[in-house]
Amino acid sequence: MALFQITPEEQVELDKALYDALTPLASAVRSRTPGLPEDRMWEADPREVTLSVLAAWKVVDTEVKRLTAIAADTAGSYGASYEQMGAVWGITRQGARKKWPGAVDRGATTAAPAGGTLELCGGTAELTPEPSSGGWRWTGEGADGTHGAADPGSWYATKEEAAAHAGAFLKEHAPNRA
Template identity: 60%
Template sequence: MTRIEATEAEITALETALYDALNPLVTGVRARETGLPAERMGDADPVDVTLSVLSCWKIVDATVERLTAGAARTAGSYGASYERLGAAWGITRQGARKKWPDAVERPRAGIPEPSTVELFGGIAELYWDPVPNGWRWKGAAADGTPGEADGSHPLGSREEAAAYAGAFLKEHAGGG
């Protein structure tokens, strides 16, 4: 997924809508803090008013963060991976996993489907090994060298197996 870009007109409309939504919150907060009615807001110290605005943006920020996490969980419930969540947010897969740790459910039942990694002219298969309960990889590099996970410990995720396989394929890329 490519990152979505907004036009200048869309950003301006969004800012206007956010200011319109923020104004009643600021007015209510200022009235509670000062005891002054909204129509006397102009009598308040301008620094206090602007600090109230800043405090209210913090409330908006926390609300957006909560709504964003909900959107990530919804996307994950429909099958989006952390890689896709990260791409949509403009961060890495690992960043998305850290930001929304519960957004993507790991499959619990059955054996996960194998997949392949093709890099540097070689190919490796990533597969789930139920006996040690972990991921493995096996492949052939571009220079013809066969390779596989060393078997000393199962790998914790498909991504970890892909990283080891990718390092092997790079090391034996040939052509050098």
Template identity: 65%
Template sequence: MTTVEITPEQQAELAKALLDALDPLAAAAVRSRASGGLPEERMWAAEPVEVTLSVLSAWKLVDAEVKRLTALAAATAGSYGASYEQLGAAWGITRQGARKKWPDAVGRPGPRPGSLELFGGAAELDEAVDGWRWTATGADGAVGEAAAGYPTREEAAAHAGAFLAGHAVPGTRCQSERRSGHTVSV
């Protein structure tokens, strides 16, 4: 597992760059609060409590946005296959801490290529160069296949399911999907 560690020098550079980027936000917050009518070049000379409360309110906005961006980054990493263990290592917390901090960041693994048994027929789903494909045999003996690849497995499965439904024998229903040696009712 790879973690990203930064050196104290890099951390200092990052802190300075962040302060430089956020300074205009703090200045805008100070200008928006009562600064005693001071001109912009003297706004920092306003009442110290007002100045510091203005800066604090600006940092509240920054904090909320950083939390949103952090959750987005965690979810993106999770969508690419990162585990809670990896997210925790990157953030410097445990796997359980990462799961608590970003509960929806890591999805359950989706079904992979496999067999679909519906309406008395069966379909095989496979990922090809041009996308997801299916081949199927309906309960009535009709054989069909995808004319082109679909962008997602779910879309290919839906089209295969529609084919199987169209070639069902009266009285059959949706039964199960087999994947990786397990049968899951659908």
């Protein structure tokens, strides 16, 4: 069973990126606790501060599980087996089937890939297969009401690539973007 591992340097970068992403969320959680003005919210009782950080990690954990399930469903839609997904995750085929029930559709072998909806940063985007090219396109509306789409005449090789471009658009048109 091949396990995907990262280097120590990649681990350091991942930790930094996660902490950088967590800080605003932990600050938002902490700012909801009354008693201190926002500019002094980290000066509270250390127990309360660390519980705010723990609460933020719980939000991240829930989101990672949701995104992992989406990735498993996508892998299954491209023909990955539970055995392959389990190998990547470091679990058995049965463990993968239990973790992501329905990710592998045994009945669909030649059906056209289904599109999907991406909801991110308060906006939505529709991902659609492009039968003439065999690729994918996207259209969306950001949280600020801006409409966008893949460039006319262009397409993306995979559903994930289209989703990444749509996600970048939705992030760009999120509310309170600094």
